Amino acid sequence: MLLFLSIAVILFASVTVEASDDLSKLKSLTFSPNSYIQFTPDWSSLTTVISVCAWIKDVGSSPHRNFFTYQASGSDEMTILANGNHIGIFGYYMHKQSSITVPKGTWHHVCATWSYNSRTHRYYVNGVLLGSQTTASGRTFRTGGSLLVGKWYGTSSNHDFAGEMAYLNVYRKELSSSEVASMANAGMCSNIAAVDQNEDYKVIKWEDILKKTRTGSIAANYVGKCMDARIEEAERKQNSTAEELRVALAEKEELSTRLNSTQIELTELLSSLNRTWDWDVFLTDQFLNETFTTEHSLLLRSSWDGIADKLVGIRITEEFLTLSAHIDKDEDRPWTMLYSENYFNEIFTKDMAARLTSIWDGISEKLVGITLTKEIIELLNHVTDRTNCGK
Numbered sequence: 001m002l003l004f005l006s007i008a009v010i011l012f013a014s015v016t017v018e019a020s021d022d023l024s025k026l027k028s029l030t031f032s033p034n035s036y037i038q039f040t041p042d043w044s045s046l047t048t049v050i051s052v053c054a055w056i057k058d059v060g061s062s063p064h065r066n067f068f069t070y071q072a073s074g075s076d077e078m079t080i081l082a083n084g085n086h087i088g089i090f091g092y093y094m095h096k097q098s099s100i101t102v103p104k105g106t107w108h109h110v111c112a113t114w115s116y117n118s119r120t121h122r123y124y125v126n127g128v129l130l131g132s133q134t135t136a137s138g139r140t141f142r143t144g145g146s147l148l149v150g151k152w153y154g155t156s157s158n159h160d161f162a163g164e165m166a167y168l169n170v171y172r173k174e175l176s177s178s179e180v181a182s183m184a185n186a187g188m189c190s191n192i193a194a195v196d197q198n199e200d201y202k203v204i205k206w207e208d209i210l211k212k213t214r215t216g217s218i219a220a221n222y223v224g225k226c227m228d229a230r231i232e233e234a235e236r237k238q239n240s241t242a243e244e245l246r247v248a249l250a251e252k253e254e255l256s257t258r259l260n261s262t263q264i265e266l267t268e269l270l271s272s273l274n275r276t277w278d279w280d281v282f283l284t285d286q287f288l289n290e291t292f293t294t295e296h297s298l299l300l301r302s303s304w305d306g307i308a309d310k311l312v313g314i315r316i317t318e319e320f321l322t323l324s325a326h327i328d329k330d331e332d333r334p335w336t337m338l339y340s341e342n343y344f345n346e347i348f349t350k351d352m353a354a355r356l357t358s359i360w361d362g363i364s365e366k367l368v369g370i371t372l373t374k375e376i377i378e379l380l381n382h383v384t385d386r387t388n389c390g391k
């Protein structure tokens with residue numbers, strides 16, 4: 001039964017992963033001149049800490065090429081440009097266009113970070129810190145502003161991004177230099193096979209930006225190499241699931257074979273001994289749902305040896321068994337087997353003790369490696385034609 005549940009869990013997990021894998025994450029946006037996405041984000045969790053990261057392909061010709069601008073109360077709170085010119089926060093600007101060595105038209109990773117505590121605005125390209133600048137003490141982001149993606153405010157074409165962008169995300173966290181480097185080095189398709197380590201810190205997500213109203217000519221296309229990675233990942237998951245199912249079915253078949261073999265061996269052994277045996281001793285917490293081990297066998301044998309001699313000469317009545325189990329308080333002692341018809345209401349003899357010991361030694365080794373579920377115990381009782389006399 002457990003194996004069937006495991007198979008069901010594997011299948012359900014596979015379906016869940018496929019269903020939750022939002023293909024929109026694979027899309028990029030290509031901005032023509034004078035094209036942009038504008039909306040009013042909830043900036044309340046970003047007033048004292050922020051990181052903005054994206055993958056861009058700069059193909060524009062304007063001198064500034066703004067791809068991210070947040071403006072509030074009529075002033076620029078944060079601007080990021082594709083060519084590294086005029087990277088700003090709170091009116092403090094860095095000009096790092098001469099530091100960017102990425103060939104034009106090539107995908108590259110850009111990230112800008114800041115926090116109230118550090119008072120430091122940092123700018124990274126492909127995981128490398130290109131510049132930093134200290135901001136004024138006490139300054140925080142204003143809320144209620146508007147975010148413009150693909151352009152700066154105003155009508156001048158000098159600020160048109162006019163390039164391709166993907167996976168722009170805004171985090172309520174100042175990413176460390178190692179986190180930024182790890183993100184860049186993992187590649188733009190890394191979110192296909194793994195979840196962003198900072199997923200819980202995302203405030204503005206790329207998949208949500210893709211759903212916003214677009215102004216001008218903006219084309220959405222699947223990133224070719226990321227789509228290939230997605231297909232490869234799906235094939236890998238499919239192959240992995242198929243292998244897990246094959247292993248689970250093989251384990252089920254092996255267990256079924258072992259149970260059938262054990263059933264036959266027990267039937268033959270107990271038939272030859274012509275004795276009954278009570279398996280309810282295994283319904284105690286120490287054995288139930290546990291895999292039977294050699295240590296369990298020795299424990300029961302030791303427990304039996306310790307009391308067998310003391311039973312000789314005693315009539316095995318209901319009152320005796322009830323009192324013994326109450327006084328003993330040792331739930332692993334096999335009192336219940338004495339309810340069987342060969343012993344109940346009989347005077348216990350040394351021959352009885354020897355026969356029970358012989359039976360136990362003959363079958364305990366067959367149980368090693370089997371998990372003693374209630375179903376298995378019921379099967380054992382059925383096979384050995386257990387008779388509950390006096391219960």
